[in-house]
Amino acid sequence: MVNRFEREFAKLHEQRYGVACNSGTSALHVALEAMKEKFGWADESEVLVPTITFIATSNACIHAGLKPVFVDVDPISYNMAASCMEKHITERTVAAIPVHTFGQPCDMDAILEVTRKYGLRVLEDCAEAHFATYKGKKIGSFGNMAAFSTYVAHTITTGIGGVITTNDLTLTEIFRSLIAHGRACTCETCLDPRQVCKLRMQTEMDKRFMMVRMGYSYRIGELEGALGLGQLENRDHIMNTRKENAHYLSEGLQGTEKYLQLPEYPDYVDHSFMMYPIVIKKDAPFMRDEFTHFLEKNNIETRPMLPLLNQPVYRELFGEIESDYPVAEWLDHYGLYVGCHHGLNREQLDKIVAKIKEFLQNKV
Ligand SMILES: Cc1ncc(COP(=O)(O)O)c(C=O)c1O
Incomplete structure (x- = not known):
């Protein structure tokens, strides 16, 4: 096997x-x-x-x-x-x-x-x-x-x-x-x-x-x-459903671009969407924690976007180097992702979109 x-x-x-x-x-x-x-x-x-x-x-x-x-x-x-x-x-x-x-x-x-x-x-x-x-x-x-x-x-x-x-x-x-x-x-x-x-x-x-x-x-x-x-x-089902789910989220989240950066990629790449990344723009009137806490309270799981340089173990090993890397510094503090996996159904995806929009409406 x-x-x-x-x-x-x-x-x-x-x-x-x-x-x-x-x-x-x-x-x-x-x-x-x-x-x-x-x-x-x-x-x-x-x-x-x-x-x-x-x-x-x-x-x-x-x-x-x-x-x-x-x-x-x-x-x-x-x-x-x-x-x-x-x-x-x-x-x-x-x-x-x-x-x-x-x-x-x-x-x-x-x-x-x-x-x-x-x-x-x-x-x-x-x-x-x-x-x-x-x-x-x-x-x-x-x-x-x-x-x-x-x-x-x-x-x-x-x-x-x-x-x-x-x-x-x-x-x-x-x-x-x-x-x-x-x-x-x-x-x-x-x-x-x-x-x-x-x-x-x-x-x-x-x-x-x-x-x-x-x-x-x-x-x-x-x-x-x-x-x-x-x-x-089962790979075709897994891959296609993830991509469809990600596109469904992107369509649903149209209009949120003032504060949220959604996935963007050239047409010569085929994105396989292991997850759905979202980054809060710097001038947004809220912080990531406020946003993710709201989503988590509504049973929508989130993760911070793979921060590396500010991990306690790396700060000990490499020192305070995060500010030498401006893009990583932004993503470490403003980036997150939500799921788009093939176990999610339309109702659940609609809920993710609705809750994100509800949060933003209360902020602007
Ligand atoms: C980019 C990347 N590299 C390596 C790994 C490590 O894989 P594993 O957890 O199977 O050791 C992961 C796991 O999440 C990953 O996302």
Whole structure:
């Protein structure tokens, strides 16, 4: 089940190889460690990450002994701004992790222009953007590799889990080894129909319990694989309903643009809407907390928009750097998202729209 899920998931994201593991964070961690090994990166080499992302993106760099260097994001897409990358590149920079936040693809042409110019490797964090496309091509197929989360809050889920995809066979073998304690054996499974290990065991040393690198226990099991396959079968319904729901919210919220910034994206991207981001404009006569408390009181769940630099743990690690990143600073304090998932019905979506409008009416 796991191997079928890996193959199917990779194929649907236009990549040759997929390796499933137990979280999106493990996927990012293993992806970075594999590149560190293959490309010979020194400890504390620098990796560019956006200032708006779930903390796992930059945490994975730290777990892999690398240094995350923050790049501010674009005020409309909320994704890493290519125009802000160059000023953070030093002789120690080895890679960039564009994150396709909320399901919206990054401007990959502009980002790849910078990474190619400086010879940087690219790991796409696709945790929030399964099946999204940029200029007709699946996200996750632009860089050296991509990491996906299949945690329950994500679009295609295995309960908990993640997948790394790539076209690079050497890296795939390192991923397989890293997720299974650093084993020398990199067969997909001991049940591999080619029975490479079994045949080899008759003539040479058994590699299945030979450990050649420091590894982790990051595998998933057949139950997660089966869930993933079921989700993939259902993907058209999941993806289409999310997009329809997001468009329905945008239509319903027409007229609120004076104070709210709604999702905006060019027609050459196919947004997969893991969630529905809303940002309060700076001159609005209310603060985010007042708005979200009102919605929560009315049983409409919200989350703050992936603040990173002002997290207590990062303030301790990196100091008070939020004000160096004006777009992130705005989004950290004014950005939020509501759900647009395929479990919501029209009545519930109408309620979200009605309550947002009710709040605004009482404010103006
Ligand atoms: C952008 C991004 N990267 C990585 C992750 C980590 O995934 P997981 O929770 O499966 O470890 C998440 C999870 O929400 C995410 O949103």
